[in-house]
Every structure is written in structure tokens, then in C-alpha cells.
Amino acid sequence: MVAKSLAVLVGVALCLTGSVIAASPALAQPRPAGYPIAGVDVSAFQGPSLDWAALAQGGAKFAYIRVSEQNGQPVPNDNPDPYYAANTANARANSLYTGAYHRARPDVSSGKQQADVLLDFAPYAADGRTLPPMLDIEWPRAEWALNNCYNMTPAQLVAWVGDFVSEIAVRTGRQAMIYTNTNWWNPCTGSSPVFAAHPLFIANYSQNPPPLPAGWASFALWQHAAGSAVPGSGFSSPDPDVFNGDYAALAALVGGPLTSLLATVNNRYAAAENAGASALIANRTAIGLWEQFDQIALGGGFVAFRARVNGRFVTAESGGAAPLIANRTAIGAWEKFTITNNADGTISLLANANNRYVTAESAGTAPLIANRGAIGAWEKFQFVAPAPPVNLLANVNRRYVTAPQSGAASLIASETVVGLSEQFDQVAVAGGFVAFRARVNGRYVTAENAGTAPLIANRTAIGAWEKFTITSNADGTISLLANANNRYVTAESAGTAPLIANRAAIGPWEKFFRLTA
Numbered sequence: 001m002v003a004k005s006l007a008v009l010v011g012v013a014l015c016l017t018g019s020v021i022a023a024s025p026a027l028a029q030p031r032p033a034g035y036p037i038a039g040v041d042v043s044a045f046q047g048p049s050l051d052w053a054a055l056a057q058g059g060a061k062f063a064y065i066r067v068s069e070q071n072g073q074p075v076p077n078d079n080p081d082p083y084y085a086a087n088t089a090n091a092r093a094n095s096l097y098t099g100a101y102h103r104a105r106p107d108v109s110s111g112k113q114q115a116d117v118l119l120d121f122a123p124y125a126a127d128g129r130t131l132p133p134m135l136d137i138e139w140p141r142a143e144w145a146l147n148n149c150y151n152m153t154p155a156q157l158v159a160w161v162g163d164f165v166s167e168i169a170v171r172t173g174r175q176a177m178i179y180t181n182t183n184w185w186n187p188c189t190g191s192s193p194v195f196a197a198h199p200l201f202i203a204n205y206s207q208n209p210p211p212l213p214a215g216w217a218s219f220a221l222w223q224h225a226a227g228s229a230v231p232g233s234g235f236s237s238p239d240p241d242v243f244n245g246d247y248a249a250l251a252a253l254v255g256g257p258l259t260s261l262l263a264t265v266n267n268r269y270a271a272a273e274n275a276g277a278s279a280l281i282a283n284r285t286a287i288g289l290w291e292q293f294d295q296i297a298l299g300g301g302f303v304a305f306r307a308r309v310n311g312r313f314v315t316a317e318s319g320g321a322a323p324l325i326a327n328r329t330a331i332g333a334w335e336k337f338t339i340t341n342n343a344d345g346t347i348s349l350l351a352n353a354n355n356r357y358v359t360a361e362s363a364g365t366a367p368l369i370a371n372r373g374a375i376g377a378w379e380k381f382q383f384v385a386p387a388p389p390v391n392l393l394a395n396v397n398r399r400y401v402t403a404p405q406s407g408a409a410s411l412i413a414s415e416t417v418v419g420l421s422e423q424f425d426q427v428a429v430a431g432g433f434v435a436f437r438a439r440v441n442g443r444y445v446t447a448e449n450a451g452t453a454p455l456i457a458n459r460t461a462i463g464a465w466e467k468f469t470i471t472s473n474a475d476g477t478i479s480l481l482a483n484a485n486n487r488y489v490t491a492e493s494a495g496t497a498p499l500i501a502n503r504a505a506i507g508p509w510e511k512f513f514r515l516t517a
């Protein structure tokens with residue numbers, strides 16, 4: 001976002017056609033090999049008339065759109081970006097995922113203030129369509145008359161970034177995306193590895209995977225070339241970006257509500273039986289991990305369903321001749337479905353594999369299979385939204401709490417990415433208590449040996465040692481008080497040792513961010 005834009009990557013750039021900036025192969029930027037998902041990111045520097053339909057037809061799947069800059073004052077073209085609302089609406093109308101970004105000016109106001117500017121102008125919604133809010137921090141503009149690091153020390157910049165992303169976490173339950181360049185980040189933050197748990201949008205103009213800033217092992221998005229001035233327009237062409245993964249991984253980054261499928265014929269939830277090893281069957285009276293799916297919009301009216309228990313996609317096996325099962329690592333023809341909205345408020349699923357409706361066979365006593373030519377009672381379902389998983393991010397080292405070795409080892413705040421081992425269900429317990437159930441093994445977290453041993457997820461039922469109360473701190477973090485010994489849970493030794501309930505008061509090690517996406 002060196003020119004404070006971002007734009008079409010899909011192998012096309014932009015040129016001026018009348019008053020509309022449209023796709024033009026003549027200005028195409030080659031996309032780096034091995035990155036099939038392209039996107040855009042834009043600002044006022046692209047002008048008021050981007051042709052979003054052309055961008056989508058060219059292959060763009062996502063857009064980051066500038067909403068604010070500096071400290072939130074109504075500077076022309078800065079706050080809010082005059083084209084933010086229209087760009088967002090038009091991008092979404094053409095089926096792109098969208099996210100809002102803020103161009104940082106850390107020398108003029110606090111990180112918290114500028115995060116609030118972003119979210120006040122562009123409130124975040126966990127709607128399955130919105131990318132994480134993004135911080136754009138890089139070299140100052142020349143007219144600001146600052147040195148490369150905003151006349152700030154590395155410690156000051158690290159603290160500023162921490163304030164910004166903490167406010168995003170508190171207000172949205174999400175980790176902010178961070179856009180930067182390695183050649184700026186390392187010298188200006190003193191090569192800080194603190195923020196490696198945040199998704200990274202890396203700027204590096206090349207065709208080869210870029211060197212990463214300190215701490216990060218990978219990137220989410222890559223701006224691989226710069227845009228250029230559009231002759232006679234006063235605007236710039238967009239800068240091309242790619243996503244590091246497939247469409248399903250992009251949908252996972254977007255996040256949003258989970259789905260459970262309730263068969264109306266027997267009022268039972270469809271389960272990815274045996275943790276996904278067996279066919280889907282509508283036989284559950286309550287929602288657990290096996291009954292939760294990500295519903296992923298694919299464009300063209302199609303959706304796919306990914307089982308949370310194993311991360312695999314549901315397929316109409318053998319072209320629909322065999323029952324549905326969650327066993328695919330990628331989306332093909334058999335993994336696509338269309339949704340029919342019935343007059344009675346239910347939905348039905350039509351398999352692309354054979355153009356047949358999914359049925360809860362034998363009134364739900366047999367697995368789901370796509371073999372019906374019409375909709376009857378067995379082919380009707382309801383979508384039910386289960387509670388999202390909870391991720392705990394330790395304040396002291398900004399690492400996720402994990403239940404290592406599938407829950408066999410003690411909890412520790414050590415991870416920079418969220419997988420199954422970092423997901424917990426927060427369960428309400430009578431008396432104002434809560435319990436945490438690890439999704440990796442379905443066991444409850446306990447303050448082992450009445451709190452004298454580290455926390456571990458190994459209990460099948462909730463007793464005194466498995467109960468905690470939540471303290472909401474003034475800075476938006478939470479702390480956990482163990483019922484076992486009336487002590488606070490700490491990320492021991494600044495997160496290098498397992499979590500243990502042994503503190504009588506709350507300090508930095510006893511604070512956590514409760515994230516839900």
C-alpha cells in the first residue's frame with residue numbers, strides 16, 4: 001500500500017475508460033506461480049469508479065479497502081476514505097470478501113485511538129464475508145517530514161502496535177491483520193517477534209516468496225507488485241496481491257458463523273460420525289464438535305461444508321451413489337451444493353454431483369445421501385448456529401493457549417496459529433462459573449491437584465477443579481480465577497512454562513484476550 005491503494009491482482013491491472021477504471025490486459029501484472037487466489041486492495045488513490053464487476057470476472061476474490069488514516073481527523077481523502085462505502089458495497093455485490101484497513105500515523109496519537117477510528121468508521125461484523133480489520137504500518141509519507149521510523153524508538157513502535165491490535169482484539173474478538181514490509185519492520189521495531197500470531201500482509205515486489213519480518217513463519221497475503229499512474233486520470237492502478245492458500249483457507253481466514261444441520265424429520269443434528277471417518281448421519285440431540293461445519297460460499301450459487309472435527313469437506317461420495325462423508329481436502333464437483341429455501345422456512349441441499357437432493361435416509365436412521373429427485377419431509381433441514389470456539393491469547397507473549405499432544409500435555413501459551421488444539425468450548429456452569437472443554441479431545445480443563453499442578457484438559461466431567469470465574473479487566477482482557485484454590489491462572493514464566501493457577505493478584509501474566517474467530 002505504498003501508494004495507499006491495493007488492487008486487482010488476478011493478472012489484470014487497471015486503466016481509465018471514460019470515468020470508469022476497468023480491467024486491462026495491457027497493464028497486466030504476472031502473478032507469482034503457486035498462488036491461485038488473487039484479490040484487490042484500494043483507496044481514494046484509485047478514484048471513485050472502480051469496475052468491480054470486471055475485477056471479479058478477472059478472478060479477484062477479496063479486497064482490502066482503506067477506511068481511515070492518521071488520527072481520524074477529517075483530513076480530505078483520509079477520514080473516512082471518500083470511496084470506502086461504495087467500494088465495499090460494490091465489491092460485496094460482486095461476491096468478494098472485504099476488509100477495512102487503517103493507514104497508521106503512530107507519532108500523532110495512540111494505537112488504541114487509531115484502532116477506534118478504524119472500527120468506528122467501519123464496524124466489524126462476524127458475518128462470513130468480512131476479513132479481519134487491518135493495520136497498515138510502513139514508511140511515512142514524504143510530506144510528513146519524519147524519519148523512517150516516525151521519529152520513534154523500536155520500543156515505542158512495538159508498544160504502539162500492541163495498543164492498536166489489542167483494541168481490535170477487545171472490540172472484535174479477532175486478531176488484526178498487519179500489513180508491513182520486512183525492510184521497514186525489522187529496523188523500526190528492533191526485529192520484534194511479538195506479533196507473529198497475527199495474520200501478515202507482506203509487501204514485497206517480486207515473483208519469489210518474500211523474506212518475512214522477525215517472528216513470522218508465513219504470510220497470509222502478499223502484495224507482489226506496485227501499481228502505476230493511470231495516464232490522464234490523476235489516479236493509480238491497483239497493486240496486485242495474492243493469498244497464500246486455497247479458497248477454503250481464505251474462507252477460514254474470513255471466519256464467521258458456524259453451521260449445524262438439523263434434520264426436521266427426526267429433530268436430530270447431522271454428525272460427521274466417528275470424527276469424520278464415517279458417513280454423516282442425523283442422530284444427535286445436541287451440538288458437539290462432530291456436528292459443526294463451516295459453510296463456504298463458492299460463487300455461482302454453490303456452497304461447500306467443511307467439518308470442524310477434521311477440517312475435511314463433505315462430499316457426495318461416488319458421484320452421489322454413496323452417503324455423504326467429510327473426507328475431502330479440496331473442493332471439486334462432488335463437494336458443491338446449492339441451497340433451496342423452502343416455503344415453510346426449512347432448507348434443502350441439492351448436490352452438484354448428481355443434481356439430487358440430500359435426504360436423511362429412512363427418517364434419519366440411515367446416513368445422509370443425495371438420491372432424491374424431489375423435496376419431501378426427509379429432505380428438509382434447518383441451519384442452526386452453534387456457539388463459536390474460544391481461543392485464549394496470552395497478554396504477556398501474545399501466543400495462543402494450546403492443549404498440546406491432543407490434550408495429553410499441560411496447557412501452555414506457545415502457538416502463533418489456531419488449530420484444533422487451540423480451540424475450546426466455554427461452558428456455563430451454575431453459580432456464575434464457567435468450564436473450558438478442549439475441542440482436540442473433548443475433555444475439560446482442570447486445575448490439576450487442586451491448582452498445585454498445571455492446567456490440563458483431561459477430565460470427562462465438571463467438578464470443583466474444572467470450574468473458573470472470569471474477571472473482566474479494565475483494558476478489555478480477562479483473567480481466570482480457579483475454583484480449586486481461589487487463585488488466578490498465569491502464563492507462567494512469561495508464557496514459557498505451562499499455565500497454572502497460583503497467583504493471588506492479576507498482573508501481565510494473568511491476562512488473556514478471549515477471541516472467538
